[in-house]
Amino acid sequence: xxxxxxxxxxxxxxxxxxxxxxxxxxxxxxxxxxxxxxxxxxxxxxxxxxxxxxxxxxxxxxxxxxxxxxxxxxxxxxxxxxxxxxxxxxxxxxxxxxxxxxxxxxxxxxxxxxxxxxxxxxxxxxxxxxxxxxxxxxxxxxxxxxxxxxxxxxxxxxxxxxxxxxxxxxxxxxxxxxxxxxxxxxxxxxxxxxxxxxxxxxxxxxxxxxxxxxxxxxxxxxxxxxxxxxxxxxxxxxxxxxxxxxxxxxxxxxxxxxxxxxxxxxxxxxxxxxxxxxxxxxxxxxxxxxxxxxxxxxxxxxxxxxxxxxxxxxxxxx
Amino acid sequence: xxxxxxxxxxxxxxxxxxxxxxxxxxxxxxxxxxxxxxxxxxxxxxxxxxxxxxxxxxxxxxxxxxxxxxxxxxxxxxxxxxxxxxxxxxxxxxxxxxxxxxxxxxxxxxxxxxxxxxxxxxxxxxxxxxxxxxxxxxxxxxxxxxxxxxxxxxxxxxxxxxxxxxxxxxxxxxxxxxxxxxxxxxxxxxxxxxxxxxxxxxxxxxxxxxxxxxxxxxxxxxxxxxxxxxxxxxxxxxxxxxxxxxxxxxxxxxxxxxxxxxxxxxxxxxxxxxxxxxxxxxxxxxxxxxxxxxxxxxxxxxxxxxxxxxxxxxxxxxxxxxxxxxxxxxxxxxxxxxxxxxxxxxxxxxxxxxxxxxxxxxxxxxxxxxxxxxxxxxxxxxxxxxxxxxxxxxxxxxxxxxxxxxxxxxxxxxxxxxxxxxxxxxxxxxxxxxxxxxxxxxxxxxxxxxxxxxxxxxxxxxxxxxxxxxxxxxxxxxxxxxxxxxxxxxxxxxxxxxxxxxxxxxxxxxxxxxxxxxxxxxxxxxxxxxxxxxxxxxxxxxxxxxx
Numbered sequence: 015x016x017x018x019x020x021x022x023x024x025x026x027x028x029x030x031x032x033x034x035x036x037x038x039x040x041x042x043x044x045x046x047x048x049x050x051x052x053x054x055x056x057x058x059x060x061x062x063x064x065x066x067x068x069x070x071x072x073x074x075x076x077x078x079x080x081x082x083x084x085x086x087x088x089x090x091x092x093x094x095x096x097x098x099x100x101x102x103x104x105x106x107x108x109x110x111x112x113x114x115x116x117x118x119x120x121x122x123x124x125x126x127x128x129x130x131x132x133x134x135x136x137x138x139x140x141x142x143x144x145x146x147x148x149x150x151x152x153x154x155x156x157x158x159x160x161x162x163x164x165x166x167x168x169x170x171x172x173x174x175x176x177x178x179x180x181x182x183x184x185x186x187x188x189x190x191x192x193x194x195x196x197x198x199x200x201x202x203x204x205x206x207x208x209x210x211x212x213x214x215x216x217x218x219x220x221x222x223x224x225x226x227x228x229x230x231x232x233x234x235x236x237x238x239x240x241x242x243x244x245x246x247x248x249x250x251x252x253x254x255x256x257x258x259x260x261x262x263x264x265x266x267x268x269x270x271x272x273x274x275x276x277x278x279x280x281x282x283x284x285x286x287x288x289x290x291x292x293x294x295x296x297x298x299x300x301x302x303x304x305x306x307x308x309x310x311x312x313x314x315x316x317x318x319x320x321x322x323x324x325x326x327x328x329x330x331x332x
Numbered sequence: 333x334x335x336x337x338x339x340x341x342x343x344x345x346x347x348x349x350x351x352x353x354x355x356x357x358x359x360x361x362x363x364x365x366x367x368x369x370x371x372x373x374x375x376x377x378x379x380x381x382x383x384x385x386x387x388x389x390x391x392x393x394x395x396x397x398x399x400x401x402x403x404x405x406x407x408x409x410x411x412x413x414x415x416x417x418x419x420x421x422x423x424x425x426x427x428x429x430x431x432x433x434x435x436x437x438x439x440x441x442x443x444x445x446x447x448x449x450x451x452x453x454x455x456x457x458x459x460x461x462x463x464x465x466x467x468x469x470x471x472x473x474x475x476x477x478x479x480x481x482x483x484x485x486x487x488x489x490x491x492x493x494x495x496x497x498x499x500x501x502x503x504x505x506x507x508x509x510x511x512x513x514x515x516x517x518x519x520x521x522x523x524x525x526x527x528x529x530x531x532x533x534x535x536x537x538x539x540x541x542x543x544x545x546x547x548x549x550x551x552x553x554x555x556x557x558x559x560x561x562x563x564x565x566x567x568x569x570x571x572x573x574x575x576x577x578x579x580x581x582x583x584x585x586x587x588x589x590x591x592x593x594x595x596x597x598x599x600x601x602x603x604x605x606x607x608x609x610x611x612x613x614x615x616x617x618x619x620x621x622x623x624x625x626x627x628x629x630x631x632x633x634x635x636x637x638x639x640x641x642x643x644x645x646x647x648x649x650x651x652x653x654x655x656x657x658x659x660x661x662x663x664x665x666x667x668x669x670x671x672x673x674x675x676x677x678x679x680x681x682x683x684x685x686x687x688x689x690x691x692x693x694x695x696x697x698x699x700x701x702x703x704x705x706x707x708x709x710x711x712x713x714x715x716x717x718x719x720x721x722x723x724x725x726x727x728x729x730x731x732x733x734x735x736x737x738x739x740x741x742x743x744x745x746x747x748x749x750x751x752x753x754x755x756x757x758x759x760x761x762x763x764x765x766x767x768x769x770x771x772x773x774x775x776x777x778x779x780x781x782x783x784x785x786x787x788x789x790x791x792x793x794x795x796x797x798x799x800x801x802x803x804x805x806x807x808x809x810x811x812x813x814x815x816x817x818x819x820x821x822x823x824x825x826x827x828x829x830x831x832x833x834x835x836x837x838x839x840x841x842x843x844x845x846x847x848x849x850x851x852x853x854x855x856x857x858x859x860x861x862x863x864x865x866x867x868x869x870x871x872x873x874x875x876x877x878x879x
Contacts (some may be wrong), residue, residue, distance in 0.1 A: 020794065020797075021778050021782070021798075022781070023783050029710070032862065033710055033711055033713075033714050034708065035782065036708060036710060037705070040701075040704060040705050040711070043701070043704075043776055044698070044701040044702070044704075046695055047697065047701060048614055048694075048701060051672055051693065051694065051697045051699075052694050054672045054675070055675065055690055055693060058675035058676055058678070058680065059671070059680050059690060061674060062611070062675065062676075062677060062680045063680045063681070063682060064679070064680070065677075065678070065679040065680070073613050073614065073677060073678075073867050074616070074673075074676070074677070075617075075618070076616055076619075076620070077612050077616075077617070077673075078616075078618040080669075081620050081670075084665065084666060084669040085662060085665075085666060088662055088665045089662055092658035092659075092661060092662070093658065095707075095708050096654055096655050096658050096703060096707075096708070096709075098710070099654065099708030099709040099710040099711055099712070100651055100654060100710070101667075101710070102709065102710025102711070102713075103647065103650065103651075103710045103713065104647065104707035106713060107602075107709075124486070132865065150359070155482070155487060156480075156482055156483040156486075156487050157482070157483070157577055159642065159717060161783070161785065163714070163782065163783025164783075166713065166714040167713060167714070168642050168716060168717070169644075170575060170642050170643045170644055172555055172571070172578070172643075172644055173482065173571045173572065174571030175571070175644065177644050190783060190792060192783065192785045194716070194717040194718070194785045195480070195717060196476045196478075196480065196483070196717075196787040197483060198407075198474075198483060198487060198488070199403050199404050199407060200403055200422065200624070201404065201407070201787060201788070202398065202785075202787075202788035202789040202790045202791065203403075203790070205792075216482060235487070273776060281519070282437050328676075330524075
C-alpha cells in the first residue's frame with residue numbers, strides 16, 4: 015500500500031507490518047501530545063500576552079491531581095508501548111524451526127555470504143519468498159551491522175562471535191542491504207541487495223549460480239584433512255568426545271555445569287579447546303586459532319551439524 | 333523600576349568587567365563571572381568550529397554520490413563535529429558559562445566555594461581542547477565520537493590517541509566544576525535561601541553536577557583502557573587479543589548516556605527561569621519540576637543499554653533497559669506539562685529569551701517523544717543507527733540545549749555585560765533559528781525510517797530529496813546562529829546601557845547592578861520569599877505590561 019509513497023520504505027517481511035503498526039501508533043501519540051502542547055503554548059502565549067498583572071486572578075501555583083494525571087497517563091501509555099515493542103523484539107529474536115541457514119562473514123568492506131548448498135555471494139543475497147532464513151554471522155575485523163530496511167531488521171556483526179538474525183520475506187523484489195555500524199573509510203560502500211524471489215525462480219538461480227561444494231561437504235573434507243577424526247570418534251578408544259548427534263545437545267562439562275552445543279560452542283571449542291572441556295575427557299586438543307579462517311570454521315560447524323545420531327530426533331536449536 | 337535612570341554616566345560604576353583590563357587580570361582571575369566569560373569565548377570558538385564541520389557535511393550530502401570530499405574526509409568531519417560539539421560545547425556550555433556566572437549570584441554568594449579550582453577547571457578544559465584541536469590540525473580522527481572498538485583500538489590509522497587524551501583531560505574539568513557547584517549549593521546559600529526557595533536553575537545544576545561527578549570518571553577510565561590497548565596491545569576490547577568489544581560499549585554509554593542529561597538538564601533549568609520571568613508567574617508545580625531533575629539524574633544512570641539493543645547484548649538485558657528508558661521519559665514529560673501550565677493566566681511577554689524558550693518546549697517535546705520510538709525494542713531494531721537517531725538527538729541537543737543556551741544568553745546578557753541587544757533583530761534571529769532547525773532535522777526522521785544509515789558518505793538516490801531539504805535548512809540555521817553572534821558582539825560597545833533588572837525578573841542576580849560588582853552584592857542578601865515571587869511583588873505596581 016505504501017509502494018507509491020516515496021517517504022516510506024517497502025514493507026517486505028513477516029515482522030515489518032508489526033513494526034510499522036507500533037510506529038504508526040507512536041506517530042499518532044506524538045501528534046496528539048505535540049499538537050496539544052503546541053496548541054496550549056500558542057493559545058496561552060497570545061491570550062495572556064501583555065496582560066496587566068493587576069487584572070490577573072490569583073495565580074494557580076500547582077495542582078496535585080494535574081501532576082498525578084500527567085505522570086500516570088504517560089506512564090501507562092509508555093508501558094503499553096514497552097510491552098508491544100518487547101513482543102516484536104522477541105519475535106525477531108527467535109527463529110522458527112523451519113528456517114534455512116545462510117552463513118555471513120563480514121569484513122572491511124564487504125559481505126561474504128554462503129548458502130548451505132555452497133553458492134557464494136558477495137554483497138548480495140538471494141532468498142525465496144515465504145521461507146524463513148536464519149543468518150549466522152561473524153566478522154573478520156571490526157563491528158559491522160547487517161541491516162535490511164524493508165525487513166525492519168538489523169543485527170550487529172562482531173568479530174570472534176556469532177550473531178544471529180532471521181527474517182521471512184513476504185514480498186518479492188530487490189531490497190537494500192546496508193552496513194549500519196560505522197566500520198571505517200568505506201562504510202557507506204558496504205552495501206548490497208537482497209533479492210527476494212519466487213521459489214521456482216530461486217531454484218533456477220540456485221542451479222545457475224556458481225556453487226562451491228556444499229558447506230557440509232567442504233566441512234567434511236576439512237575435518238578429514240585436519241585429522242579431527244583421529245580423536246573425535248566413537249568410544250571406547252576415543253581421546254575426544256564423539257561429535258555424532260552433538261549439535262543442539264546439552265553437554266556436561268569438566269568441572270561441573272553444562273552448555274548447549276550450538277554454533278558458538280563448536281566455534282569456541284575449535285579455537286579455544288580448553289575453555290569448555292567435555293566431562294570425562296582430558297584437555298588434549300590443540301588450538302586451531304590462526305590456522306582456520308572464519309569461513310573454514312563455518313564449514314566445520316555446518317558439517318558437525320549434519321552428524322546426527324541415527325535414531326534420536328535431533329531438535330533444531332537456534 | 334527602582335533603578336536610577338541611567339543616562340550614560342561619564343564613568344560607569346566599578347564592576348567586575350572594568351576593575352582591571354590587563355591580560356593577567358583575566359587569565360589569572362578567580363572571579364566566577366570572569367571565568368564564565370572565558371568559557372563563553374572558548375565554547376563559542378568550539379561551537380563555530382563544530383558548526384563549520386557540519387556545514388561541510390551537509391554540503392557533501394546534497395548529492396547521493398560522495399563527490400565533494402573523500403570518504404575518509406567525510407568520516408573525519410562527522411567524527412570531529414560530534415567530538416567537538418559534545419565534549420567542548422554541549423557538556424561544558426551551559427554549566428561553564430551560565431552556571432559559572434549565575435550559581436553564586438542566584439544563591440546570594442560572592443563566588444563559588446573553590447574559586448581557584450574553578451579557574452583550574454577552565455585551564456584543564458582548554459588543555460583538553462588544545463589536544464583535540466591539535467588532532468584536528470594534524471589530520472583528524474575518523475572513529476566517530478563513540479570510538480567503538482575494535483575499530484578505534486586496532487584498525488583506525490588516525491589521531492585516536494591525541495583526541496582520547498583531549499577527552500580524558502577535559503573530563504577532569506567537568507568533575508571539578510560539578511564538585512564546585514555541589515559544595516557551593518550546599519554551603520554558600522545566603523541566609524533564608526532554603527532548598528525549596530532555590531531557583532530551578534540551581535536544582536538543575538545540582539542534578540547535573542551529580543552526574544558530572546559520578547559519570548565522568550567512567551569515561552576517563554574507558555579512554556585510558558582504550559589508550560592502553562592501542563599503545564601496548566593489552567587485550568581489553570579487541571577480541572583478536574582476548575578482549576570484548578561489547579565491554580567498551582557498556583563502559584562508553586555508562587558515561588555517555590548520562591552525559592546526555594549533563595547537556596539537557598542545565599538547559600531545562602534555563603527554560604524554567606525564562607518561562608517564569610516572561611509569564612510573570614511562579615513555575616507551575618515547582619517541587620515536581622525540581623524533583624524531576626533529580627529523578628532524571630538518577631534514572632539516567634540505568635538506561636545506557638538502550639544504545640545496544642542490536643549489539644549482541646542479552647535480549648533480557650535489553651528488556652530491562654527498554655523499560656527503564658521509558659521510565660526516564662516521565663520526568664521530562666512532567667517538566668514539559670508544568671512549563672506549559674505555567675503560561676496559563678500569566679502575563680506573557682514574547683521577548684527574545686521567551687521566543688527561544690517556547691521554541692524549546694515545542695522542539696524538546698518532539699525530541700522527547702521520538703525518544704519513545706527508540707526505547708521501544710522492536711522499533712529500535714529498525715531505526716537504530718539510522719538518521720532517525722540523528723534527528724532525535726539533534727532535536728534534544730540542538731533544538732533543546734542550543735536553543736536553551738541562546739535563551740539564557742539573551743536573558744542574562746544585560747546582566748553579564750550591562751548592555752542590551754537590538755530586540756527586533758534578536759527576535760527575528762530566534763524565528764530564523766527555529767525554522768532553520770526544523771527544516772534541517774525533521775526530514776531526517778523520515779530518512780531514518782526509510783532506512784538511511786547514519787555516517788554514510790554516499791547514499792541511495794531515493795534519499796536525495798529529503799537530504800536537500802535538510803541541507804537547505806542547515807544553511808538557514810547557520811545564518812540564524814551568525815546573526816546573534818554579530819549583534820551580541822556589536823552590543824558590547826554600542827548596545828543600549830542595561831538597567832539593573834531590564835526584564836523585571838525575580839531572583840537575586842537581578843537585585844545587583846548590571847554588570848555586577850566583583851563581589852556580586854553590596855551586602856549579603858537575606859532571602860525572605862520563595863523563588864519566582866512575581867505575584868506578591870508586582871501586584872501593586874500600576875499597569876505592569878511588558879510586550
